[in-house]
Amino acid sequence: MQPFDAMERLERLTVLDPAVKKVRxxxxxxxxxxxxxxxxxxxxxxxxxxxxLTDVPIGAWTSAAVLDLFPRTGAASSALISFGVVATAPTALAGWTDWSELNPPEQRVGLVHAGANYLAVSCYLASLVARTRRKYALGKLLGFAGLGSVLVGGAIGGHLGYRRASGANHTADVRDTGASEWTDLGAAEELPEGSPIVRQLGQVPVFLLRRGDLIRGLVDRCSHLSGPLHEGRLAGAGADACVVCPWHGSTFRLSDGTVVHGPATAPQPLVAVRITAGRIEGRIPA
Ligand code: FES
Known part of the structure; x- marks a missing residue:
């Protein structure tokens, strides 16, 4: 039993699902x-x-906690706490936007992460009120409680990022595990016009789309959370033609893998494709 095992139990806490659904x-x-x-x-x-963005309130509040250990630092401490509270607005907006495009286990954990952070903000607001009323000891106590809560929230956020890989680039390993030499992907006649298919290039699934003489190749595993791009929707035309991921709607330009719309932020790696003697060949460019 390790301390973070409790987080894995949160992932399976389906009792949170009605709240997740409403908030999402x-x-x-x-x-x-x-x-x-x-x-x-x-x-x-x-x-x-x-x-x-989370660095800003956490940094401001940690600094305020250090100042609170020393006498006659009340004004500076209050300023840092206020700055941290204001900084939570863009931080929370960005967090909620990312959260709304995660899968259910991450959303359950994310809801608890947000709850811990809102508790922290409440503590800091109460701390500011106490300090305004010259109840400095209570103000410091509430500040330390807020810091404790935000650290718990941060640890839960870390679990989302490191254990659940939320926000990570899910194609980061492609250049290390994919074939960099030309590799056979099947018969060219199996490649239908205008309708994507998936083929395996070493350990990497490859999205292939033929439009006339042009063949586009992308890594099929979406950089956001590994959704299958070949099951997605095609959008746009010509140089702006895109594929829209079926899971959360990330939109990638087929010509260069650029992210046109999130939630993905990492571009989708291209796969070089050619037809040789009636066979499709592909490779991951270095
Ligand atoms: S897996 Fe989330 S947008 Fe593709």
Whole structure:
């Protein structure tokens, strides 16, 4: 039994599902349009936005806790606590947007993560009220309680990132495990016009799409959470043609794998494809 085993039990806590369903519907309805969602996911950054934003309130509140250990630091401590509370607004918005596009086990854990963080914010707001009323000892106590709660929330968030790989690039290993030499992917006549198929390139599933003489190849496992792109929807035309992941709607440009819409933030790796003597060949470019 290890301390974080409890987190795995949270993943299976289906009693949270009705609340997850309601909050997810609310988040998806309120955090719009898609451009705002993309910005909050971190599509423009090529990296999830939520994790670096969390550094701001955690850093401010940890600094306030250190100051609270010393006399005559009340004003600076209150300023840091206030700054941390304000910084939770964009942090939470980015977090909820990412959370709304996760799978049920991660959403159950994420709901508890958010609960711990809201408890922390409540403690800090109460701490600020106590300090305003010159009840400094109570203010410090509430501040330490807030820090404890945010650290628990952070640990749960770490579990989501490291154990459940939420926000991770699920194609990160492709260049190490995929075939970099030209490899046979089957007969060219098996490649239908305008309808994607999947083939195996070493350990990597490959999405193949033929449109006329043009054959597009992408890693089939979505960089967001490994959804099967060949089961997705095709959108756009010409150089802007895209595939939309069937699981959470990440949209990738077929010509270069660029993320057009999140939740994915990492581009989808390209697979080089050619036809030789009636056979399809593919390789993962270095
Ligand atoms: S797996 Fe989530 S968008 Fe593809």
């Amino acid at each position: 519907a609310l988040v998806r309805q309120k955090i719009q349009p898609q451009e705002l969602r993309d910005a909050l996911h971190g599509v423009w950054l090529g990296h999830p936005l939520h994790p670096p």
